[in-house]
Amino acid sequence: MSKLKIMTVCGFGLGSSMVLKMNLEGVMKDLNMEADIFTGDVGSAQSTPADYIFTSKELGEKLKESVSAPVVIINSFVNKAEIKEKAEEAIVRK
Amino acid sequence: MREEIIKQEHIITGIQVANWEEAIQASGDLLIKSGAVSTEYVKQMIQSVKDNGPYIVIGPGIAMAHARPSEAVRENAISLAVLKEAVSFGHEENDPVDLVFSFSAKEADSHLKMMESLSRVLIDEQKVEQLRQAKTAKEIYQLL
Numbered sequence: 001m002s003k004l005k006i007m008t009v010c011g012f013g014l015g016s017s018m019v020l021k022m023n024l025e026g027v028m029k030d031l032n033m034e035a036d037i038f039t040g041d042v043g044s045a046q047s048t049p050a051d052y053i054f055t056s057k058e059l060g061e062k063l064k065e066s067v068s069a070p071v072v073i074i075n076s077f078v079n080k081a082e083i084k085e086k087a088e089e090a091i092v093r094k
Numbered sequence: 095m096r097e098e099i100i101k102q103e104h105i106i107t108g109i110q111v112a113n114w115e116e117a118i119q120a121s122g123d124l125l126i127k128s129g130a131v132s133t134e135y136v137k138q139m140i141q142s143v144k145d146n147g148p149y150i151v152i153g154p155g156i157a158m159a160h161a162r163p164s165e166a167v168r169e170n171a172i173s174l175a176v177l178k179e180a181v182s183f184g185h186e187e188n189d190p191v192d193l194v195f196s197f198s199a200k201e202a203d204s205h206l207k208m209m210e211s212l213s214r215v216l217i218d219e220q221k222v223e224q225l226r227q228a229k230t231a232k233e234i235y236q237l238l
Contacts, residue, residue: 010149011142011145011146011149011150012142012160012161012162013202014160014163014199014202014203014205014209015150015158015160015197015209016149016150016152016158018206018209018213019152019158019209019212019213019216020152022209022210022213022214023213023217026217042146056149056152057149057186057187058146058147058148058149059146059147059149075187075188076152076153076154076187076188077152077153078152078153078156078213078216078217078222079153079154079217080217
């Protein structure tokens with residue numbers, strides 16, 4: 001199986017998406033899953049291929065309408081338990 | 095030498111503000127004062143929240159304001175204003191906010207190390223609580 005491509009998205013692709021990327025990398029490691037995780041802004045999310053998109057609620061609602069990849073909404077980007085639970089739900093148990 | 099995430103001059107504690115705009119201004123002022131960014135940059139950080147909504151509130155009580163890398167940035171930096179009383183940013187889950195970080199990046203990838211270190215701090219609930227309880231900039235500087 002090829003590596004999963006996961007994009008974390010925020011307004012500019014370098015602030016909160018970066019924090020989410022770092023924490024998601026930790027979570028994926030805990031889950032023993034290999035993934036290529038990268039950041040992006042709302043605009044590039046629509047044109048960049050990804051298997052999953054992780055983002056905030058506000059941006060996620062907008063993105064759901066314009067992207068084909070499953071959008072995973074995270075309320076707290078610093079809550080590892082939440083990120084893990086939602087990553088498992090979306091990726092492992094799909 | 096340990097690479098520092100944040101300079102002591104970029105930290106302020108016990109500050110009182112009326113709303114989220116003043117909160118970002120207070121945090122951004124620290125970067126202006128040291129010359130890391132221009133006043134324009136702080137205006138852009140505030141405008142970004144008006145345009146894109148309060149998604150910069152990345153966790154319970156934690157906001158991370160920033161704008162795009164531009165000529166308004168002279169230095170990669172992070173600042174932190176710890177508010178005396180938390181204010182609303184209009185975020186459904188994570189309001190009210192009392193830890194207001196601002197950061198500036200000269201280029202899109204020049205601040206990665208800084209962000210990585212900061213992420214490691216913010217995911218640690220105990221450390222975040224210590225930041226909230228800290229009385230002085232020096233205490234926070236030593237925590238980080």
